[in-house]
Amino acid sequence: MEKEVKRVKMIVAYDGTNYKGWQVQPNGITIEEVLNRHLSSLLGEEITVTGASRTDSGVHSLGNVAIFDTTTRMPADKISFALNQRLPEDIVVQDSCEVPADWHPRYQNSRKTYEYRILNRTFRMPTRRLDTYFYHHSLDVEKMSRAAVYLEGEHDFKSFCAVNAQVKTTVRTIYACSVTKADDIITIRVTGNGFLYNMVRIIAGTLIQVGGGQIEPEQIEQILAARDREAAGPTAPAHGLTMMGIEYMEEKDIDTQGVV
The missing domain is CATH 3.30.70.580 (Pseudouridine synthase I, catalytic domain, N-terminal subdomain)
Structure with a gap:
């Protein structure tokens, strides 16, 4: 048996x-x-x-x-x-x-949420060295917040995808993208239906440049339209990124491009 x-x-x-x-x-x-x-x-x-x-x-x-x-x-x-x-x-x-036997985590309609955390202060804090990216130059959180709004919605995120990533489409939907600060920690929180290779880290690197004055918030529209990795900012270090969780949705509640 x-x-x-x-x-x-x-x-x-x-x-x-x-x-x-x-x-x-x-x-x-x-x-x-x-x-x-x-x-x-x-x-x-x-x-x-x-x-x-x-x-x-x-x-x-x-x-x-x-x-x-x-x-x-x-x-x-x-x-x-x-x-x-x-x-x-x-x-x-x-x-x-x-x-159920046919349930698969990659093929369900879902919302994934990531947070990228930046320790923005003059000196490092040893207890946060493993889960935040230390950046000592002062960042303008208000500008970063304005830039983040341009990333919301359905866009072609090819500019925010690592070169040579093998995907059928670089179109994704971002449901929410926010930038907040509490004490010395700046948190970039992104929720979407799926993310391209290095996408959140490139978003973080680009928003850091916005906060530092190298990019104006309105330029995010041009970066998206360029569909060129060179147009966006650098890929922020991996250790600042945390996957917060996945919310699985009913078929009728949400459309998806597929998740990665």
């Missing part, structure tokens, strides 16, 4: 400092590799997880979503508790549950 296969969904938080990103690769340890190894050991079968977002080396997450198929009799909601006993302290599964 064949064992019944079930699909388990997990919400995974991690500090990406010590990892070469999410996806398994030969040149270093990754989040996916660690999850595969410990799940396989825990459940006594070969497990391969699939993540919603393949975050880059050094990028953090509070709510990446992953699935895997298993024949274990362990209840899906108990897997998170058992797995967290085995995982290193910089990876923690926040929740696990069973989902």
Whole structure:
């Protein structure tokens, strides 16, 4: 008698400092590799997880979503508790549950939210070195906020995509893009239906140039229209970026270009 296969969904938080990103690769340890190894050991079968977002080396997450198929009799909601006993302290599964066999985190209509955090002060703060980008020149947050509004809506974000990224379309929808400051931390928060390779980090690098006076807020329109990576600002360092989470929507609620 064949064992019944079930699909388990997990919400995974991690500090990406010590990892070469999410996806398994030969040149270093990754989040996916660690999850595969410990799940396989825990459940006594070969497990391969699939993540919603393949975050880059050094990028953090509070709510990446992953699935895997298993024949274990362990209840899906108990897997998170058992797995967290085995995982290193910089990876923690926040929740696990069973989902339909055809549910896939990359092919659902969704809203993803990222935050890019900048430590904007004269000197570094050692306790924030891993999750903020230190920038000592004063930044004009009001200008950055005005520029961010131009990114909202459906646009061709080719100017904000790494060169040679392999995607069917560079059109994406940004539902909200804001810039706020609390004490010495400037937070760029972006919610969209999907993001191109390095897109949020290029948005951050461009908005930093706006805040520093090299680019005027109104020039964002020209940068978008150029559809040229050279038109936008630099790619901000990975360690300032955190994937905040993914909200899955009903088909009728939201259109999507596909997520990456």
